[in-house]
Structures are given as C-alpha cells and as structure tokens.
Amino acid sequence: MPGAGFLRLTDAIYETYIGVSMTIVWAGLSLGAVYALVALCLNITLSNTGIFNFAQPHFLMLGGFVGFELQSRWGMPLLLILIVCGILGGFVGYLEERLAIRPLGTHRGHAVLVTTVGFAVALEGAIIVYWSTDPYPFKLMASTQALDLLGGRVLPVDLVLIVLAISVMALLVLAQRTKWGLAGTAATLDSDVARLRGINVERVTTGAFIAAGALAAALGPVVGSKIGINHTIGNNLVVLTFAALAVGGFGSYVGCVLGGLITGLLQLATTYAFGDEWPLIILLAFLLAVLLLRPTGILGARSLRSV
Amino acid sequence: MSDSTSRAVVSRPSLRYGWIIPPILALALIGIGLTILGVADQRDIQLVAVYTLIVLGLNLSFGYGGELAFGQVAIFAAGAYSTAILHAHGHTDLLLAGVVALAVAAVVGLVSGIPGLRLSHWTLALTSLFLVLVVPAVLVIFEEYTGGQTGLSGVLFPSVLGRTLDSDDFFVFVIATCFVGIVCIRNLILSHHGEALTVLRESPLLAESLGLSAYRLRILAYVVGGLPAGVAGVLWAYLSGFLYPQTFLLSTAIAILAASVVGGARSIYGAAIGSALLIFGPLQASAAQEYSLLLYGAFLVVVGVAARAGLAGLGRTVVSRTLRRLPVAFTQPREALDEHHDLSGSHGERLVVEEVTKSFGGNRALQGVNLTAEPGQITAILGANGAGKSTLLNTVSCFVRADSGRILVGDIQIQGLRPHRAARLGIGRTFQTPLIPEEMTALEVVRTGRLHMSQAGPVATLLRLPKFRRMRRADTQAALAALAFAGLLEHAGQEARSLPLGTRRLLEVVRAFAGQPSVVLLDEPAAGLDDDGLRDLAELLIRFRDAGATVVLVEHNVPFVLGFADRVHVMGLGKVIASGKPEEVRNAPEVIASYLGKRHSAPSTRSTDDSRARESDHA
Numbered sequence: 001m002p003g004a005g006f007l008r009l010t011d012a013i014y015e016t017y018i019g020v021s022m023t024i025v026w027a028g029l030s031l032g033a034v035y036a037l038v039a040l041c042l043n044i045t046l047s048n049t050g051i052f053n054f055a056q057p058h059f060l061m062l063g064g065f066v067g068f069e070l071q072s073r074w075g076m077p078l079l080l081i082l083i084v085c086g087i088l089g090g091f092v093g094y095l096e097e098r099l100a101i102r103p104l105g106t107h108r109g110h111a112v113l114v115t116t117v118g119f120a121v122a123l124e125g126a127i128i129v130y131w132s133t134d135p136y137p138f139k140l141m142a143s144t145q146a147l148d149l150l151g152g153r154v155l156p157v158d159l160v161l162i163v164l165a166i167s168v169m170a171l172l173v174l175a176q177r178t179k180w181g182l183a184g185t186a187a188t189l190d191s192d193v194a195r196l197r198g199i200n201v202e203r204v205t206t207g208a209f210i211a212a213g214a215l216a217a218a219l220g221p222v223v224g225s226k227i228g229i230n231h232t233i234g235n236n237l238v239v240l241t242f243a244a245l246a247v248g249g250f251g252s253y254v255g256c257v258l259g260g261l262i263t264g265l266l267q268l269a270t271t272y273a274f275g276d277e278w279p280l281i282i283l284l285a286f287l288l289a290v291l292l293l294r295p296t297g298i299l300g301a302r303s304l305r306s307v
Numbered sequence: 308m309s310d311s312t313s314r315a316v317v318s319r320p321s322l323r324y325g326w327i328i329p330p331i332l333a334l335a336l337i338g339i340g341l342t343i344l345g346v347a348d349q350r351d352i353q354l355v356a357v358y359t360l361i362v363l364g365l366n367l368s369f370g371y372g373g374e375l376a377f378g379q380v381a382i383f384a385a386g387a388y389s390t391a392i393l394h395a396h397g398h399t400d401l402l403l404a405g406v407v408a409l410a411v412a413a414v415v416g417l418v419s420g421i422p423g424l425r426l427s428h429w430t431l432a433l434t435s436l437f438l439v440l441v442v443p444a445v446l447v448i449f450e451e452y453t454g455g456q457t458g459l460s461g462v463l464f465p466s467v468l469g470r471t472l473d474s475d476d477f478f479v480f481v482i483a484t485c486f487v488g489i490v491c492i493r494n495l496i497l498s499h500h501g502e503a504l505t506v507l508r509e510s511p512l513l514a515e516s517l518g519l520s521a522y523r524l525r526i527l528a529y530v531v532g533g534l535p536a537g538v539a540g541v542l543w544a545y546l547s548g549f550l551y552p553q554t555f556l557l558s559t560a561i562a563i564l565a566a567s568v569v570g571g572a573r574s575i576y577g578a579a580i581g582s583a584l585l586i587f588g589p590l591q592a593s594a595a596q597e598y599s600l601l602l603y604g605a606f607l608v609v610v611g612v613a614a615r616a617g618l619a620g621l622g623r624t625v626v627s628r629t630l631r632r633l634p635v636a637f638t639q640p641r642e643a644l645d646e647h648h649d650l651s652g653s654h655g656e657r658l659v660v661e662e663v664t665k666s667f668g669g670n671r672a673l674q675g676v677n678l679t680a681e682p683g684q685i686t687a688i689l690g691a692n693g694a695g696k697s698t699l700l701n702t703v704s705c706f707v708r709a710d711s712g713r714i715l716v717g718d719i720q721i722q723g724l725r726p727h728r729a730a731r732l733g734i735g736r737t738f739q740t741p742l743i744p745e746e747m748t749a750l751e752v753v754r755t756g757r758l759h760m761s762q763a764g765p766v767a768t769l770l771r772l773p774k775f776r777r778m779r780r781a782d783t784q785a786a787l788a789a790l791a792f793a794g795l796l797e798h799a800g801q802e803a804r805s806l807p808l809g810t811r812r813l814l815e816v817v818r819a820f821a822g823q824p825s826v827v828l829l830d831e832p833a834a835g836l837d838d839d840g841l842r843d844l845a846e847l848l849i850r851f852r853d854a855g856a857t858v859v860l861v862e863h864n865v866p867f868v869l870g871f872a873d874r875v876h877v878m879g880l881g882k883v884i885a886s887g888k889p890e891e892v893r894n895a896p897e898v899i900a901s902y903l904g905k906r907h908s909a910p911s912t913r914s915t916d917d918s919r920a921r922e923s924d925h926a
Contacts, residue, residue, distance in 0.1 A: 052429040054429070054432075099608060099612075100608050100612065103613075104611075110369075110373050110375065110508075111611050111612070112611075113375045113429055113432060114375065114564075114568055114607055114610075114611035115607065115608050115611035117375070117432070117561075117564070117607060118604045118605070118606070118607025118608035118609075118611055119604065119607075119608055120604070121561050121600055121601075121603050121604030121607060122600070122601055122603075122604025122605050122607075122608065123604070124600050124604070125598070125599070125600030125601025125602065126601055128600055129597055129598060129601055132597070235436070235440070235557055236440065238433065238436065239437040239440055242433040242437070243437070277444045277448050278444070278448070280440065281441050281444055281445065281448070283437075284434075284437050284438065284441050287434065288418070288419070288423070288434065289422070291422035291423065291425050291430065291434065292421065292422040295425045
C-alpha cells in the first residue's frame with residue numbers, strides 16, 4: 001500500500017515484538033502518543049480560534065525533514081535541532097495565519113476549509129520539490145536498545161513519546177487557565193462579544209497559530225524518528241489524528257491524549273491480529289461508529305450551540 | 308395576476324434560456340470531435356468530460372451544500388472497479404454498469420455521509436479523506452476481484468443494449484453522458500432543492516425554521532453529489548481500459564478540488580472550465596509533476612481567499628451586469644395586485660404555553676412560564692435583558708428543548724420536537740439578525756418560506772415534468788401575492804441582500820408568513836429600525852393580524868409595542884410578571900420596578916416616560 005509506509009511496524013521493532021502482548025501495548029501506546037501529540041497541536045488552534053487547521057500535521061512533517069537535514073548535513077545537537085525547528089514552525093504558522101486565515105475576515109465560513117487544505121497541500125508540495133518523494137531513514141535518538149518494562153519490551157524513543165504526550169498535555173491544560181487561554185476560549189465562543197470585552201481576537205488567533213506551529217514543528221524530529229519521514233505522513237496523520245480527536249472529544253486536551261492512545265492501541269492490535277491492510281479500514285469503521293453513536297467523543301461535553 | 312407578469316418578474320433571461328446552452332455545446336463538441344480531432348485529442352476531451360462529472364458533483368455538495376468532501380474519488384474508484392468487475396463477468400453494457408455504479412455510489416455516500424455529517428463542517432472533509440486513504444487497502448484486500456496492486460486490464464469493447472461501440476461511438480456516448488449530467492445537476496440546482504441548499508448554506512437555523520431538516524439536506528447534497536462520480540467511474544474504466552490503485556489517490560482528490568475551486572464551486576459550467584484547465588491548462592499535473600502539489604495548494608489558498616466565485620463567477624458577474632441594464636417588465640400596477648390577493652390561508656391557531664421551564668446549567672432562564680396567544684391578535688412579550696424572552700421564543704419554536712411543561716399549537720403538542728418538525732406543524736419565526744441568503748431576489752427569498760410545502764419529487768424536478776412546473780408556478784404566485792400584500796412587490800426582482808434594513812425585516816416577516824404557519828414568532832423585529840421602518844412594520848403586522856394570524860413578538864422597544872399590541876406579557880427573571888392590555892401593563896408597578904428598579908417614591912407616569920425614552924434610545 002503506497003503512501004502509508006509508516007503505518008507498518010518497522011522491521012526492527014517487529015522482530016522484537018512478536019507474540020508478546022505487553023510489548024504490543026507499549027508499541028500501541030507510543031504510536032498513540034504520536035497521535036496524541038499531533039492532536040494536542042491541532043487542539044491549540046481548535047480551542048483558541050475555532051479553526052481546524054488541516055495543515056497542522058504537515059508542520060510536523062516539515063519539522064521532521066528539517067531535523068533530518070540539520071542532523072545529517074550539519075550534525076547539529078538534538079536540543080539545537082528542536083529549537084531551530086520550533087522557530088521555523090512558529091514562522092510558518094505566522095505565515096499561514098497571515099496568508100490563509102486573516103484575509104478571510106471574521107466570518108470565515110467554509111472558505112477556511114479550502115485555504116487550510118490549500119496550505120497543507122502547498123506545504124507537502126514544497127517538501128516534495130525540495131526533498132523529493134523518497135522516504136528518509138531517520139533516527140534522531142541513536143539508541144535502539146530495547147528495555148524490559150512491565151513484562152514487555154520497549155524502545156527508549158517510545159517511552160520519550162509517551163512521557164512527552166502527557167507533559168505537553170499538562171502544560172496546555174495549565175496554559176488554558178492563563179489570561180491568554182481564557183481569551184482564546186472567549187474568542188472561540190463568540191469572537192464579536194470577545195472583541196467587545198477588549199480581547200484582541202486577531203492577536204489571539206495569530207498567537208495560537210504561531211504556538212501550534214512551533215510546537216508541531218519541534219515535535220517533528222522526535223515523531224519522525226518513531227514513524228520515519230516521507231511526504232505522505234502529513235495527510236496520514238491528519239486522518240488518524242482526527243480519529244483520535246473524535247474519539248477523545250473535540251476541544252479537550254485530556255481527550256486528545258486519551259483518544260490518541262486508544263487509536264494507537266487499536267491500530268497496533270489490529271495490525272497484529274489481521275495484518276497490514278486491515279487497521280486503517282477498522283479504524284475508519286470505528287471512527288464512523290463513534291461519530292454516529294457518540295459524536296461528542298469521550299470527554300467532549302461541549303453542547304451544540306443553537307440560536 | 309396573469310402568468311406573463313409573474314414570469315417577467317421571476318425570470319432573468321439567463322435562467323430562462325439557459326437550457327439551450329448544453330445541447331448546443333454537446334452537439335458542437337461531438338461534431339468537432341468526430342470530424343476534425345484525432346484519437347489523442349478525442350481522448351483528452353473525454354477525460355475532461357469524466358472530470359467534469361466528478362467536479363460537478365463536488366460543486367453540488369461543496370459549492371451549494373457547503374460541505375467540503377474528498378469522497379468523490381473513493382466513489383469514482385467504486386464506480387470504475389464495479390464496471391471492471393462486471394466486465395470480467397461478461398457484462399459489457401454501459402447502461403447496466405451505470406445503474407450498478409449509481410447504486411454503489413449511493414451506498415458509499417450514505418455510509419460515509421451519515422456519520423460524517425453529524426458534527427461541524429470539517430467532520431465530513433476528514434471522514435471522506437479517510438475514505439480515500441482506505442481505498443488502496445480495500446483494493447488489496449479484495450485482490451481476487453480487483454487485481455490488487457497490479458490492477459485490472461483489458462476493460463475494452465463496451466456495448467449499449469447489445470450493440471458494441473467503436474471508439475467514435477464511445478466518444479459520443481461519453482460526451483452525451485457528461486451533458487446529461489450537467490443538465491440534471493443544473494435542473495436540480497435551479498429548483499426548490501437548490502434553493503433549500505442555498506438557505507442551508509446561509510444558516511442551518513434558518514433552514515430548520517423553514518421546516519427543512521438541515522441534517523437530511525446535507526446528506527442529500529453529499530449523496531447526490533457522489534452519483535456523477537460513480538458514472539464517471541464507468542466511463543473511466545472503458546476509457547482507460549486499465550485500472551490500478553494509483554489512479555485513485557488523495558492527489559487525485561486534491562486535483563479535483565482545485566478544479567472545482569478554480570472553475571467556481573458555486574457554478575455549473577465552472578466544473579467544465581476547471582476540468583479543462585486540469586487536462587489542458589496550468590493545472591495539468593503531468594507537465595511538472597513535482598511542482599503540481601505546490602501549485603494546487605497555492606491555487607486553493609489564493610482562490611479561497613481572493614475570488615470565492617472562481618472563473619465562472621467572473622463570467623457571471625459580467626453577464627448579470629449586462630442583464631441588469633435590460634428593462635424589468637412590470638405590466639400591472641401594484642394596486643391591482645393588492646385587491647386580488649389578500650393573504651388567504653393565514654388562519655392562526657391558538658398558542659398555549661403551560662408551565663414551561665428551562666435551565667442552562669445553574670441559570671434558570673425560564674421558571675414556569677404560562678401564556679396564551681390568540682388568533683387575530685398581536686401578542687407582545689416585553690422584558691429587560693436576561694428576562695428570558697428570547698429563551699421563551701426559542702423554546703416555543705423548539706430550537707431549545709424545554710425541561711418541562713407543555714407547548715400547544717391548536718390541539719397539537721410540539722414540545723420536544725426538532726425545530727423543522729415544529730415548523731412543519733405551523734410554527735413560523737424570524738431571527739434577531741436578518742438571515743437573507745446571498746444571490747437571491749426578494750421574490751426568491753419569500754418563496755423559500757414555502758419550501759416545506761414544495762411537493763415535486765426528484766424525478767419531476769430533473770425532467771421538468773408538468774407537476775414541477777405547476778408547483779413552481781403556484782409557489783411563485785403565492786410569493787408574489789405575499790409580497791403584494793406587504794406592499795413590497797416593487798422589490799420582487801431586486802437582490803434581497805442589497806435592500807435597506809427596514810425592507811429586509813419586512814421581507815423576513817413576509818417569508819415567515821408565506822409558509823402559512825399557524826403561529827408566527829418574531830424575535831425583536833424592530834431592532835435598528837427608524838421611525839418609517841417602525842411604522843411600516845406595525846402596519847404590516849396589523850394587516851396580518853386582521854387577516855386572522857396569530858402574531859407573537861418579543862421586543863425591547865416598549866412604546867412601539869404598546870402602540871399596537873392587543874395583549875402584552877411582561878417577563879422578568881424567567882417568569883411572566885404582568886399580563887394584560889397595553890394600557891393595563893403600562894402602569895403596573897411590577898413592570899416599572901423591573902425596568903427601572905424599585906423606587907416607588909417617584910411618580911409612576913414620569914417613570915414610564917423615562918423608560919420609554921431609554922428604550923427608544925436603546926433601539
């Protein structure tokens with residue numbers, strides 16, 4: 001199946017994992033942590049501006065490619081790579097807001113879907129022009145020495161991802177309680193009223209896009225060394241992260257992580273049980289069922305607004 | 308009123324004679340294709356036709372229905388593969404393949420659309436994107452039938468009714484199918500179905516208040532929008548002769564979206580323009596493979612931001628500017644119409660609200676409201692901000708579900724229904740901010756008030772059967788009559804959005820009455836109106852009352868309401884605190900206290916004057 005290479009377990013991991021259920025749980029959780037991290041980035045713009053930024057996972061992809069470049073060409077140390085990617089991501093986020101969001105005005109309607117999809121496509125296109133469509137072998141963290149933990153085997157990068165997902169979540173939950181976070185919530189609920197209350201909605205929107213862009217791009221190298229980098233991961237992450245958001249509940253940071261982990265576990269378990277072709281189909285069926293039976297997800301209690 | 312008058316008002320020439328364009332173009336294309344062009348050019352034109360069909364469907368669901376979806380590609384694949392599988396079993400008939408493809412398209416559309424449309428706008432975009440990503444996996448799993456990665460080849464020699472088609476015949480068939488598709492979608496969009504979609508795009512709430520289920524409309528637009536893609540799959544299978552998964556990737560979906568947006572998502576012929584650009588023009592993917600995505604992306608951002616109407620919109624602007632210069636025919640003076648049409652059918656029913664409560668979290672917005680509104684009366688609900696007036700109105704129209712209590716229209720209980728059900732049972736309403744869809748004339752806006760009564764089915768609509776024409780004529784006549792009744796006939800052919808606020812408010816009231824509701828609820832109709840506007844509004848409401856309607860209005864503007872209401876209820880903190888005739892309510896101490904605070908020492912008449920002054924300032 002072209003374009004979905006990262007959805008398969010890499011061979012090295014696969015060998016270590018055969019037949020051990022706890023090992024599968026660890027692998028599922030770490031893959032889930034990837035979705036959780038992307039979902040958290042998406043949720044920044046979603047809960048502060050009400051915009052589902054279709055291009056958000058593509059920032060991660062961009063970060064992955066740039067991180068690869070910095071490591072392989074200049075041998076930059078890890079911390080510096082993350083900082084450079086973060087700055088670049090913040091800038092591209094700013095660019096997206098100025099080019100694809102702000103010109104639409106306050107009542108963006110359906111146009112914002114077209115422009116964010118367009119920005120995502122353009123990002124992918126730019127990556128193809130510069131890096132071509134080949135997949136890149138990418139290991140940011142050199143250690144492939146698996147550890148024994150709770151009866152299963154787990155790679156260091158997997159543990160890093162799980163810890164990262166939970167700490168980023170905690171950070172964002174706290175940030176939402178700050179003045180900036182409250183302003184974002186207000187701007188999402190009713191931008192006109194927020195403006196009347198003296199909230200600079202434009203600045204909140206720009207800030208959310210910069211913050212989400214920076215975070216996503218900085219996560220790119222870390223996530224990339226788990227799932228590998230190629231030009232299709234942006235679109236694949238869009239749908240799988242969307243599944244995570246739908247399961248966890250839109251607008252809830254805790255829901256992002258919960259939904260991400262569930263999605264990852266389900267994907268790993270079905271891969272193990274049925275083979276490579278089935279997980280996506282089963283996940284789609286699962287997503288449709290969730291949307292049909294519990295459209296608010298597990299934690300999304302946001303009631304539907306009416307008049 | 309004579310039929311010719313209504314036609315003169317209704318039809319812009321571009322719409323009346325629009326149907327001539329597709330057949331002429333089709334014949335011209337077929338003629339040129341068969342005589343002048345070689346095989347390669349023929350093939351390119353057929354490709355344009357195939358893409359046109361897909362884009363056309365996307366325009367219906369995205370441009371008109373407002374739902375962005377990538378699912379067309381998955382449906383395209385389903386159509387193509389079902390055709391190839393039929394072919395492998397010895398069924399080469401194109402018509403049979405078409406029927407099967409339509410059925411498959413409908414099933415795929417329903418399965419992905421029903422859950423995908425439950426939530427907000429981007430949910431469908433993502434579930435349908437997911438659907439596209441799953442296509443290669445599905446093809447591999449069913450390798451036995453689909454050939455997996457290697458695909459199916461040798462899909463050749465199509466037939467129609469037992470006659471095998473050569474390449475020229477097939478060319479004619481493809482072009483003809485494409486133009487049948489164009490005509491079908493055109494007829495659907497230029498009908499009450501298309502108007503319902505336009506209303507939905509403006510506001511799902513408005514659609515519900517007019518008796519249309521927003522959810523069902525969205526699903527309908529998405530499923531019907533997938534059907535042409537299924538047919539396109541049939542044509543593609545025989546055109547290509549060889550199917551493999553790489554044709555049906557996300558990049559195809561993005562190319563189609565780009566074609567739709569560049570051609571103009573809210574247009575019919577834009578689909579052909581965009582598709583032609585895809586094959587011949589700057590959108591051409593094969594010319595610069597590695598730059599194509601960058602280009603598509605840039606196109607989407609630029610067109611999404613700058614020219615939402617696309618290329619077809621540019622053309623339309625030029626055409627409509629020219630047409631507007633043509634004289635508008637009005638043969639009969641407005642007075643003559645007024646005499647013939649009082650608004651028959653506006654028989655009001657009694658509205659009874661019993662012990663209705665509603666809480667939002669800890670905020671008890673309604674704490675047991677009781678009131679009755681009689682037919683042939685104007686019932687006004689007054690109250691300060693936060694008194695619960697709007698909540699009551701939204702509860703009665705079922706936009707907000709009551710926690711307890713009963714709401715009766717005549718003998719029918721309506722509490723707990725979905726808003727569009729309540730609307731169909733006779734609740735008409737307006738909203739605080741005027742909701743007037745884009746690109747509609749005043750007449751069309753009023754006609755949308757009758758959408759829930761429009762009975763012509765899809766077949767009658769697509770084929771423009773007499774039943775459809777009769778229904779449209781009746782709707783138009785009724786809308787004209789309603790406009791005449793309100794004295795707005797002179798605005799019938801004007802774009803409703805461009806009318807002054809006062810006229811738009813009247814138009815909304817007329818639209819609410821056009822559906823012959825039993826009860827009409829008006830949410831602050833006087834907000835923002837000047838003295839002339841207030842007078843016109845009061846006059847109109849009085850006319851409707853005298854015709855027997857049940858009119859309920861929620862208002863801030865106290866002097867305005869006391870001037871003509873028959874019965875007034877004053878609300879405070881979620882309860883009715885005073886009821887009676889205007890003059891009784893005016894001096895009720897509870898009312899004065901609610902509006903001005905408790906300062907009983909002040910002379911009561913003075914207080915009311917103050918409150919009046921304050922309220923009119925407010926308005």
